[in-house]
Amino acid sequence: MIPRLVLLTDRSQLRLGRGLVRTVRECVDAGLRAVVVREHDLEPGQRHALLSTLAAIDGLTVVSSRIPDDCAHGLHLAAHQPAPADGCWGRSCHSRADVARAAGQGASWTTLSPYAVSASKPGHGPALPASAWAGHALPVLALAGIDATNAAAAVAAGAHGVAVMGAVMRAEDPAAVVAALLRELPNTPRRSSPPLRSPEQRRRDPGC
Template sequence: MNAPPSPLPRLLLLTDRAQLAKGRGLSATVAECAAAGLGAVLVREHDLAPGAHAALVETLLAVPGLTVLTSRRPHPAAHGLHLAAHQPAPTTGRFGRSCHDAGELARAGAEGAAWATLSPYAASASKPGHGPPVDPGLARLPGAPPVWALGGIDATNAADALRHGAAGVAVMGAVMRAREPAAQVVDLLATLDQEGQR
């Protein structure tokens, strides 16, 4: 796996083609978002057959300047592998982990994870009823990897995540369900940039 740029981009987009507006293609949508400034994408699409999944990853790897991570299953050319909380750490390659509490963040740090997502940060329309929101201050946990706040993130609360110590935010529904996904990316990046300059 190829190492992504460091530091981590402030905005990570998680894919879910099922949430796209009718007529929108996933690869084209991600490319539009990258042209609008998106720095990283996490390819979920867990239901895709191996060949289709690999083809999607390879298509996105051709998007200039985009860090491409895969969820749960590796791709040799991807910039990293994002693991579910229960998956064992790989013996080689750059990886991150989904975390939901202090114990999981501490484990990710001890394993050498390069990043973690911390969720749910807020109530999420993509996963209604998915646990109570986490303590956002966990992003500052000593020994934890850099954290992307995930779950219920949009332009109204993205800056709050940075103020609580997150390195950035991860979004899915706010972009995937939008009529103009790239415009949502522009708004999110403007919010994050403004907070980062404080």
């Protein structure tokens, strides 16, 4: 099961002098249990090394955005990408119909956006209606414009949890933002093994 809080990375939004690995480590110490690694501009070898480093952090589930990688515990696809043949994967969705299609294709989770106005993607909207979040066949993470002031409301509306990028990446103290978000979300474990299967487990048994 995907955790209630998932961090999406974008190192370009970090404050000057902050490194991505350090930031993720601090967020894990604050309770973060899953990260979707974007960083699509990196060379393949650099991105693989980043995923490998993050995957070695105890208790952290690492999901690769768009590009499969053996170091990752899962894969998160853009809305237009074809579904993989096996493994644990999720998809970016923008409507209830998108979520239903992803569930039918075998996705294990989706993000659904926009929940609210996003500072990371100005003009991305309008926000989805309150009826968008409940009654799905798989866990749905509310994305866009999420922070500690509205995370609980997203779950109350029916989302499984929230996916956050800018509120954490742009923060002076990203770990404090993670801690504040987790206080607003239900049933957050202190630390556990990655909830998605490792690459070795996926090769032995492609099911989630």
